[in-house]
Amino acid sequence: MADVKDAKVEADPKALDEALVKQLEQQLEGTAEEEGQEVRPYRASGAKHGGVIT
Amino acid sequence: MSAGGGHHLTTHQRLWEDPAVFRKRRERDAASREALVRVLGNRRPLAGGEDEFLELHGFVESLPTADRVAADPYAHLWTRLAFGLGASAVRSTAIPPCAEVLARQVGSEDPRRLLAGHLSDYKRLALGAALTAGVDVAFETPLEAELPMALPGARASLVGEGVARIFGVGAGRVRSEAAEARVEACPLACAAGFEVPLQPHGWRVPGLDTLPSSGRTSLGFQRSQVDLVARGLSVIARYLPGLFAQIRREIRWIAVNPMSEYDAMNYVSSSELGGAFAFRGVPNPYSAAEAMIHEFHHNRLFALEEDGSLFEDGALGHEDEALYYSPWRDEPRPLRGILHAIYVTTAQTRLWIEIVRRGDVDPALEAYARNELVRHPLILEIAIGQMDRHARLTKAGAIYFDEIRREVAGFTEIARELGVPFDSDAVGFDADGVIVPRPGADRSRNIRVRELVLDHVREFDRARQIAV
Numbered sequence: 030m031a032d033v034k035d036a037k038v039e040a041d042p043k044a045l046d047e048a049l050v051k052q053l054e055q056q057l058e059g060t061a062e063e064e065g066q067e068v069r070p071y072r073a074s075g076a077k078h079g080g081v082i083t
Numbered sequence: 084m085s086a087g088g089g090h091h092l093t094t095h096q097r098l099w100e101d102p103a104v105f106r107k108r109r110e111r112d113a114a115s116r117e118a119l120v121r122v123l124g125n126r127r128p129l130a131g132g133e134d135e136f137l138e139l140h141g142f143v144e145s146l147p148t149a150d151r152v153a154a155d156p157y158a159h160l161w162t163r164l165a166f167g168l169g170a171s172a173v174r175s176t177a178i179p180p181c182a183e184v185l186a187r188q189v190g191s192e193d194p195r196r197l198l199a200g201h202l203s204d205y206k207r208l209a210l211g212a213a214l215t216a217g218v219d220v221a222f223e224t225p226l227e228a229e230l231p232m233a234l235p236g237a238r239a240s241l242v243g244e245g246v247a248r249i250f251g252v253g254a255g256r257v258r259s260e261a262a263e264a265r266v267e268a269c270p271l272a273c274a275a276g277f278e279v280p281l282q283p284h285g286w287r288v289p290g291l292d293t294l295p296s297s298g299r300t301s302l303g304f305q306r307s308q309v310d311l312v313a314r315g316l317s318v319i320a321r322y323l324p325g326l327f328a329q330i331r332r333e334i335r336w337i338a339v340n341p342m343s344e345y346d347a348m349n350y351v352s353s354s355e356l357g358g359a360f361a362f363r364g365v366p367n368p369y370s371a372a373e374a375m376i377h378e379f380h381h382n383r384l385f386a387l388e389e390d391g392s393l394f395e396d397g398a399l400g401h402e403d404e405a406l407y408y409s410p411w412r413d414e415p416r417p418l419r420g421i422l423h424a425i426y427v428t429t430a431q432t433r434l435w436i437e438i439v440r441r442g443d444v445d446p447a448l449e450a451y452a453r454n455e456l457v458r459h460p461l462i463l464e465i466a467i468g469q470m471d472r473h474a475r476l477t478k479a480g481a482i483y484f485d486e487i488r489r490e491v492a493g494f495t496e497i498a499r500e501l502g503v504p505f506d507s508d509a510v511g512f513d514a515d516g517v518i519v520p521r522p523g524a525d526r527s528r529n530i531r532v533r534e535l536v537l538d539h540v541r542e543f544d545r546a547r548q549i550a551v
Contacts, residue, residue, distance in 0.1 A: 046114055053118035057166070058126070059174040067167070068389050069180050072293050073381040073423050074351035078374060079411065079462070080455060081365055082511040082521055083345070 094486045099430070100325065104386045105333050108357060111389075112162040113153060116140070119169045128172040129199055135223045136202035139209045148215040152208050152236035156335055156356040157288055161201070161208060163355060164290050168198040181355070185290040203227075204289055206249070211235035213252040214266070221251040221258075230264055231301075233284040238336075239268045240284045240302060269336070270306040274316035275327065281305035281312060282336035285359055295348035295361040297338035308339035308364050315371025322437040323376070326430070330379050337375070339364040342514055350374060352381035354388070367516030369438075369448060373431050380427040393480030394419065407469050408544040410462035410536060415546070418474045422484070425466050429487055432459045432494055439501045447510075447518040454510050456498040457532040463491045465540065465549055472548070509535045 055061035077083045092101055120140055123133045143149050152158060167179035171194035178186055178194050186192045189200060206226035211234045213220040230243035234257075241249070241257050243264035250258040257266055269280035283305050286298040297305070320327040338361040340349050349363040360378035362371070387393070409416040411424045435452040438444055444452070467488055470476075476484055509521040509532045520529040524538070540549050 044110065045117055046110060049111065049114040050117050050121070053115050053166070054122055057118055057122040057170045057173055059170070059176075067179055067181060068354070068392070070184070071354045071385070071388075071419060072348075072351060073353075073378075073385075073420070073427075074293070074295075074348045075412065076345065076347050076349050077363075078350060078370070078377065079428075079458065080373060080451065080511050081363070081370065082513050082519065 094482055098387070098483050098486050100329070102329065102332060104383070104390050108159070108386050108389055109154060112159055115162050115166045119165055122173060123169060126173050129195060132199045133202060136205050139205055142220060143209050143212045146212050146216040146218065148212050148236065151215060152212040154335065154358070155211065155235035156285060156359040157233065157235045158208060159357045160288065160290055160355040161204065164201050168194050168201055172198045182290070184292045188289060201290070207232070208235050210249070210252060210257060211237040214255070217255065219251065219253050225250050229287065230261065231284045232287060233282055234266065238280040238282070239266050240282070242267045242302070267302050269302060270309045272309045272312035272316065272337070274313045275320040277316060277331040279312070279334060280336045281308060281338060283338045285336055285338065285356065291353065291355060293348065293351060293353045295338065295340050295351050296344035296346060297340045297361045300341060304341065305339060311364055311366060311368065311371050312337060312339065314368035315375055318368050318372035319376060322434055326376065330375065333358055333382065334379065335359060337361070350378060352378045352385070354385040357382055357385060365512050365516050367512055370512045370516060373434060376431050376434055377427045380430045381423055384423055384426050391479050392477050393422070393483065395475040395477055407473060408540070408546065408548045410465045410539060413543050418470065421466050421469055422474070425463060425470070425487060428459055428463055429490055432456070436497055436501070439503065451510050451518045453503050454507055454532055456494070456501070456503045457507055458536060460491065460494040460498065461533065461536050463494070467491060469548065506531050506533045
């Protein structure tokens with residue numbers, strides 16, 4: 030598994046935004062003053078690209 | 084003025100280049116998981132059923148590879164589902180839209196039951212974190228997972244057949260009752276210092292209903308596609324180095340769909356698997372480059388959409404809102420799909436501009452590039468007209484859309500400067516990746532690009548939304 034452990038992968042340093050965590054806790058609890066609307070899942074898919082003859 | 088609060092950035096930079104849009108999504112995911120841990124710990128909606136997850140989460144966060152696993156596309160899907168189901172379980176409300184697929188798969192709309200199962204799937208992330216950190220982990224209750232399964236962040240799959248009960252990691256191996264199950268590394272496509280895994284199994288996760296044909300292929304098949312992906316990425320690095328840097332930073336895995344299969348998911352990205360995509364392996368590096376530019380930009384627009392609504396009233400793409408003619412598709416599309424198509428095609432057009440501008444490719448490819456510089460401005464104009472007539476955009480959405488419109492308006496002039504004719508014979512990639520003329524409907528002659536576009540409008544604009 031050396032290749033698994035050694036692979037270089039871009040990753041963000043840990044940095045938790047405490048104010049955001051609090052706001053999200055309130056959303057989970059249902060006590061947030063304002064809740065954003067959930068962005069619905071979406072699949073962008075197609076059988077072909079314009080340049081491909083099928 | 085710039086959309087979305089990027090004070091020192093132009094709208095163009097924010098729309099097309101700013102890495103913050105991806106970073107913010109990962110930061111929000113990390114904050115969501117932390118908020119979930121705190122609220123589950125305090126409220127205990129599963130009456131102890133959350134304990135193993137809480138312990139595992141603490142374990143994963145203590146590992147040096149926690150960030151790497153958190154950057155895997157599956158971590159975004161897992162987090163969105165966990166947060167939405169956690170809120171429903173704590174507040175005793177209906178499940179959120181993002182959990183509808185999972186509810187169908189499980190056969191229940193009970194948020195507590197769904198949350199309990201979903202918290203168990205956190206073990207997928209724990210497996211990846213333990214393997215990459217080189218430490219052991221033992222699950223109190225086994226993870227039940229269908230093989231083959233991707234190991235998040237590990238650039239590897241657990242391969243085998245059927246449903247396996249997985250008990251953890253010991254001495255660098257995944258411990259499972261399936262004797263034949265083994266960890267197999269993904270093949271890596273390497274270009275200009277970027278190594279990207281070809282991971283066909285990342286689609287095979289609970290809560291997602293996107294399974295392109297690559298999801299049924301082996302790592303061996305993906306190994307046969309490494310050269311195509313590498314050469315496609317090299318094309319992007321050569322002509323669009325700034326975009327290549329973005330792809331290198333944000334894309335965690337790619338899957339190639341085999342030419343032997345053909346379906347509606349030949350080219351696919353999911354809003355729920357940020358940092359991944361699949362495309363059809365048309366054996367030509369320029370076709371691969373175009374497909375990867377296309378799919379990467381779906382990923383980028385998904386991240387922008389999560390950063391702030393682009394449509395008024397959250398009109399974000401139910402398939403049942405598919406009412407609008409699209410020059411890319413034979414069936415009506417939702418406006419969200421048309422906006423995505425405009426965005427990604429605008430990005431693709433830059434590749435063909437650069438290729439024609441440099442004039443350093445063979446005549447057949449040069450002809451194809453010029454073909455696209457006739458076709459793209461035309462279909463983009465049609466699609467922008469659809470948006471103008473029907474879409475209600477937010478302030479940020481309108482600012483972004485005006486920026487796209489500004490760029491598209493310049494394409495025709497750029498094409499003229501590059502000597503691209505008003506019209507030309509239409510060409511395309513065949514199944515062997517060879518650039519060939521497109522035959523007309525009766526096959527007796529080749530079709531012209533403008534004729535191709537207008538024929539599509541006449542045949543598929545059934546609601547007569549486009550004046551031709």
